[in-house]
Amino acid sequence: MPELPEVEVIRRGLAPLLEGRRFLGLEVGDKRLRQQSTPEELRRWVVGHRLVKLERRGKYLRFDLEGGATLLIHLGMTGRLLAGPLPTPPLPHIHLVFQVEGGINLYFQDVRRFGQVLVFPPGVKPAPLEQVGAEPFSPEVTAAWLLAQARGKTRPIKNFLLDARVMAGIGNIYACEILFAAGLHPATPAGRLTLKEWDRVLRQTRRILKLAIAKGGTTVSDYLNSKGESGLFQLELKVYGRAGEPCSRCGAPIVRLVQAGRSSFFCPACQPEKD
DNA sequence: AATCGTTCCTGATAGC
DNA sequence: TGCTATCAGGAACGAT
Numbered sequence: 001m002p003e004l005p006e007v008e009v010i011r012r013g014l015a016p017l018l019e020g021r022r023f024l025g026l027e028v029g030d031k032r033l034r035q036q037s038t039p040e041e042l043r044r045w046v047v048g049h050r051l052v053k054l055e056r057r058g059k060y061l062r063f064d065l066e067g068g069a070t071l072l073i074h075l076g077m078t079g080r081l082l083a084g085p086l087p088t089p090p091l092p093h094i095h096l097v098f099q100v101e102g103g104i105n106l107y108f109q110d111v112r113r114f115g116q117v118l119v120f121p122p123g124v125k126p127a128p129l130e131q132v133g134a135e136p137f138s139p140e141v142t143a144a145w146l147l148a149q150a151r152g153k154t155r156p157i158k159n160f161l162l163d164a165r166v167m168a169g170i171g172n173i174y175a176c177e178i179l180f181a182a183g184l185h186p187a188t189p190a191g192r193l194t195l196k197e198w199d200r201v202l203r204q205t206r207r208i209l210k211l212a213i214a215k216g217g218t219t220v221s222d223y224l225n226s227k228g229e230s231g232l233f234q235l236e237l238k239v240y241g242r243a244g245e246p247c248s249r250c251g252a253p254i255v256r257l258v259q260a261g262r263s264s265f266f267c268p269a270c271q272p273e274k275d
Numbered sequence: 276a277a278t279c280g281t282t283c284c285t286g287a288t289a290g291c
Numbered sequence: 292t293g294c295t296a297t298c299a300g301g302a303a304c305g306a307t
Contacts, residue, residue: 001300114301282303
């Protein structure tokens, strides 16, 4: 599942390949993604235009095009954005293929079609980005800022971390790992964390996201980078997907708990509940 | 206002 | 062997 580190690894792979190059064509499959501009809109605003800059906001990739249009791509759960020659025989679940100057094909593959490919004409703000909260590495994000955001909130810290409108880019895997590293029970009400605890959460968030980027992301089932390669951070996971296994720190069995319809994994000894 | 639950989508896997 | 049920989860949306 692509979260901030996976999307960042893809951005770093694609930016040097695509920036400065012009989109030459587009082929669209017959099945639409959950959120997808029409082929006509995509051709109108993307084809014929040069990519000025490729940026990441949370889990979104933002393609800034010459002329002022914006292409927004979200990989959802199983989306892949691959660059290179089209494989033969053709891969299943390829929904869009952009032809780019220099003989490059940029193609979007997504088994479950939770992804988004949306174009916004010049002068139109990409609406989904308005909902995206602070970047975890932004200097505006401090322990005090997080404390203020969580003030009075009764929802569990796990759900709070997953809320992209507060801090963007953290999904289920990294939320579990961050809470383990910070020694906090996932059910702790967000509003009950102290400044010191928020400081731990923020430090561990940044450490883990940075390390995961360096390791090329986490591949547990579907994630591949823009070259089609797996990540390595799955080897560093301490709790995610490890229900019943002994905690690497204390040996107690890792527990699975369902919160907001998502699995949380934690060590009941290292992450005790607040009284 | 804040929080929770549901929906979308398909392939892998478990259980009978 | 072949069937059905369950699970994975980001974000939008509806309900309370």
